[in-house]
Amino acid sequence: MILLIEQDSNRYKQIVRGKVRQNLRKYISNSQLIGRQGKDLVSIPIPEIELPRFRFGENNSGVGQGEGEIGNPIGRGQPVNGSGQAGDQPGEHLLEVELTMEELAEMLGEELALPRIEPKGKHNVESDITRFTGIRKVGPEGLRHFKRTYREALKRQMASGAYDPVQPSIIPIRDDKRYRSWKIYPRPVSNAVILYMMDVSGSMTDYKKKLVRLTTFWIDTWLRANYKQLTIRYIVHDAAAQEVDADTFYHLQEDGGTRISSAYTLAQQIIQRDYNPSDWNLYTFHFSDGENSGNEDDQRCLKMLQEQILPEVNLFCYGQVRSQADYLFRNVLVKGINDEKLSTAQINEEEDIYTAIKTFLGKGL
Template sequence: MTGSIERDKQRFLDITRQKTRKRLKEAMKKGELIGKKDGKKVKVPYDYIELPRIRYGSPGQGGGDGVGQGDAEEGDVLADPQEGDEPGQAGNQPGEHLYEDFDLSEIAKELAKELELPRIEPKGKRLIYSTSEKLKTINTVGPPGRLHKKRTFKNALKRNLASRTHTGFVVPIRADKRYRTFKPEYIPEMNAVIFYMMDISGSMGEEQKLWSRTLEFWIDLWLSDNYKNLESRYIVHETHAWEVTREDFFYTRESGGTMISSVFKKQAEIMHNDYNPEEWNIYLIYCSDGDNWNDDDTRETFRIMDEHILPYVNMIGYAQTTSRYGSGNFLKELTKHYNLDDDPDSKILTTKIESHEDIMKAMKDLFGKGK
C-alpha cells in the first residue's frame, strides 16, 4: 500500500515539474523573469493541479472502467472553461496558480539543455590568492576549539607504548596535542568580462528594446554559470555612448540619432584601460535595429573593430532587431565586410530578432559554438 502511494506521489510531482518547466520556457521567451530575482531564486507560476480523488458517476452516465483515446498526456486539461452569458463581477480571491522556486543556476542549466548549448571554452588563467574555508593542515599550536582529538590521542598512545610504562590510561601532554589550522592556497580561476551594448536611439521602439534586454538577461545568466568570476559592463548609445549601471541599462528610456561607432569606441576604451586580454575572456553583445546615421560611420565602426577590438576578444555577438523605420542595413554591411557567410570560424556571430519567439534561437545562434 505504501509503495502505491509513493508511486502516485511521484507521478504527481513529475506532472507538476513538467508543467512548471513548460511555463518556465514560456517565461524565458517573453522576458517575464527579468527583474524578478529574489536573492538567487525566481518564482515561476504554474496552473493549479487538482489532487486525484474518486468521483462517482450519475446513473445512466456510465460509471465503469474505460480506456481513454486521443493524444492527451497525464496532467493535461481536457476541456476549456465554458463562456458565460454575462461578464463576471470583481472578486477578492486569488487565481488558481501555484509558484515554484528556481535557482538561477538551475534555470541556466535548463536553458543550456533546451538550446543544446555547449560549455564555453575559455582562454587564459590567472591565480587568485584565497583562504580555504576548510581546516586542512595540522599544527602543534592552536586554540582549544581546534584540537584534533584523534590525532592527539594517537600521539599520546605512541608515546606511552614507546616508554614501556603503559598502564592502560592515556593522558595527553602538551607535546602530544595537535590542532587543525587553515591552509592558504592559490586557486586558478577562469575570468571573463562581458560588455552589453545597446542602441537606445529614437528608432528603437520599446518592443525592440525589450527583446534586446531579454536576450542580454539570459546571456548574462548563461555566462555566469560558465564562469565563476564574471564581470559585466553596460554601455548604451545614441549619437554618443556612455557606461551605465545594470539597473539603468534595463530601464533607460532615451531617443535621438544613431552613431554605432560611438559604442564600439567606448567599449574599446574601457577594455584597454581595465582588462588584460592575456588574463580575461572578453565578450561583446551588441543589440540594435541596424539603422546607422550614415555609411561613413559604419566604415568607422569597422575600423575600430579591426584595430582595437577583434584581436583581443573571444567573440562579438550582434543581434539585430526588426527596424521600425529604416533599412536596418548594418547587419548586411557587417556580413559583407567580414565575409561572415563563408567564414564559420569568425569571432563575429550574428542573429536576427523579429519577435520574442526568436530570443531563444538568438541565444543558440550566438553561443552554439561555445566560443
C-alpha cells in the first residue's frame, strides 16, 4: 500500500539530494569514496536540514533523576535534557545520507551538466545467462528441490493427521513437489573501453598520483553509469611504456625521464590488436606533469594523435597534473591540434578535479 506521506518523504529526499548536489565539489575531492561502485551504498554527511527558529544558544544544563554524588558524570556528549523539548541540543548536527554510487553518478551528471553519451557499435547486443532463483510447483524431476518437497509433504501430513511420530515416514504426493526454477538475465556485452595512461617518471610525486586517482575514479563512475559494462586498461610510461594492472598503475614509481610517445605507441597497438573502433567506444586518458623529454618527441606525439589515435577513439583527454616547469606538453597539444575529440585540463589541486571532469566529459562523446 502506498502511504500518503510518501509524497512528503520523496520531497524530503529530493531536498536532501539537492544539498548533496550543492556540495558535490567537496565530495569529488574526497578520497574516501574511492573503490565504491554501482549499488554500493556510500554514506555522505550533509548539514542537517531544519527550519531555523529563535532558540536558546548554549543549553548545557538540565535536571535529571537518579543516584550519584556531585561531580559524578552522567553522560557523554549531549543527552536529551528537559521534558521532551526536542532540538535544543547545542552543536553542529550532521545528517548522514545514504546513496548508491549510481545515484551519485547521476547527480554528478546533472550537476556538471554532462550530456548522456550516445554509444556507438553493437550496443544492443546482449547475451543471456540463466540463474536458479525461484521455486515452482512444476518442473523436471532433475530439478526437484528435495528439502522443500519434504517440508511440504511434512506439513500436509501433519495437518491431515497422517503424521506418526513413532514411524515418521513422509511420502510426498504430486502436490507437494517443488522444483527449482530459473530466470533469464540479460548480460550486456562490454562495449566501452577506457585506456588510462600515466606518466610515472621521477617527477610524478605521490600527491600528483593521488590527484590522478581521484580524477580517474570519477571518470570511471560516470562512464559506468553510461555503459553497462566497462573494460579498463592501464598503461604506465616513463621513457618506455608497458601495460600494467590497476594496482600497479596507481602505485608504481619509476625513476627515468619522460617520453610520452612511448605510451601513445603502446595505446595504438592495443587498440589495433583488441578493439575494432567501429564496435567499441574508446576512451583514452593521459595524465602527466607535462615535462616531456624534448621537442622531437612532442612532434612525434602530435603526429600519432592526429593520424592514428584521434580518428579511432571517442575521446582523448589529457590531464596535466601540478607542474612547475614553463615548457609544458599541454601547450603543445593545444597549439598543435584542433579537434573536438581532444580535451585538456590542468589539475593543480583537488578543487580542480571538478572542472577537469566537466571539461573531459562535457562533450558527451
